[in-house]
């Protein structure tokens with residue numbers, strides 16, 4: 001099968017399209033034929049070996065043999081293992097591929113069980129009211145934003161400020177915070193003001209005109225989705241028991257979380273924002289764009305027609 005192999009650590013040119021062996025599902029696994037996947041910030045960090053921890057997990061000097069990136073997929077179940085009862089051939093699914101990655105390929109085997117730890121991957125029926133490119137872009141960013149907001153215990157009537165509101169995490173966080181009934185202030189650049197308003201932001205701060213840590217408002221939650229500030233810098237805008245979030249120390253997502261995202265997409269309450277779709281053959285260009293740090297929402301990759 002065709003896959004994107006990370007042959008070394010470095011620039012996007014280390015990514016090569018190669019033929020590797022098509023996987024066979026184990027007893028408790030499904031084999032997913034991948035229609036769409038993404039070029040994710042997490043993939044680019046592994047490719048760059050940033051942070052250093054990447055080398056401990058994926059190979060110290062060079063990536064382990066046939067390391068395939070890709071944290072999320074959308075596609076169809078092509079076959080199932082003998083012990084699988086909750087999926088059948090032909091089911092349309094989306095999935096978080098876990099820390100074994102492997103989504104940037106024509107096929108990916110993942111555990112079907114609902115009790116599987118997220119690091120091994122999570123599979124669920126996909127929201128069928130959106131394209132495969134859109135549903136592929138939900139699991140990684142959607143789950144991370146959801147677990148952050150759940151960690152803060154976000155609830156109706158609270159005020160949340162989201163920095164980096166135009167990125168993958170930010171666009172999901174705006175919509176999820178609105179789902180929980182919070183009042184959202186979104187921080188972004190001038191060019192993204194309309195985008196964040198369209199996703200439900202009640203107030204906006206243009207960071208090119210105003211420093212959000214110096215506003216006179218106070219928030220129950222400050223979520224720095226792009227990790228450009230710090231808890232101490234945000235202390236002045238947090239209420240006394242306010243919570244600062246920056247994607248660290250969040251609990252692992254579960255199947256129920258992926259199902260919640262599916263339901264919200266189907267209800268039209270969560271819209272995956274795509275900033276372009278590339279063919280998987282153009283993976284290096286997709287990574288270059290993600291590396292720029294300017295993407296709005298997510299970058300999808302089309303694998304099969």
Ligand SMILES: NC(=O)c1ccc[n+]([C@@H]2O[C@H](COP(=O)([O-])OP(=O)(O)OC[C@H]3O[C@@H](n4cnc5c(N)ncnc54)[C@H](OP(=O)(O)O)[C@@H]3O)[C@@H](O)[C@H]2O)c1
Nearest residue numbers: 041140141144164166167168169189225226247293294295
């Ligand atoms: N996505 C995930 O699932 C995930 C999971 C865990 C951790 N993380 C980490 O979380 C961070 C954000 O990830 P992401 O995927 O959401 O990033 P992203 O989509 O690449 O974020 C880029 C967006 O942030 C905006 N931005 C850039 N600099 C900014 C600044 N100083 N203030 C406010 N907005 C700014 C950019 O627009 P402008 O340049 O026009 O402002 C762009 O729209 C990364 O460090 C990533 O490693 C991500």
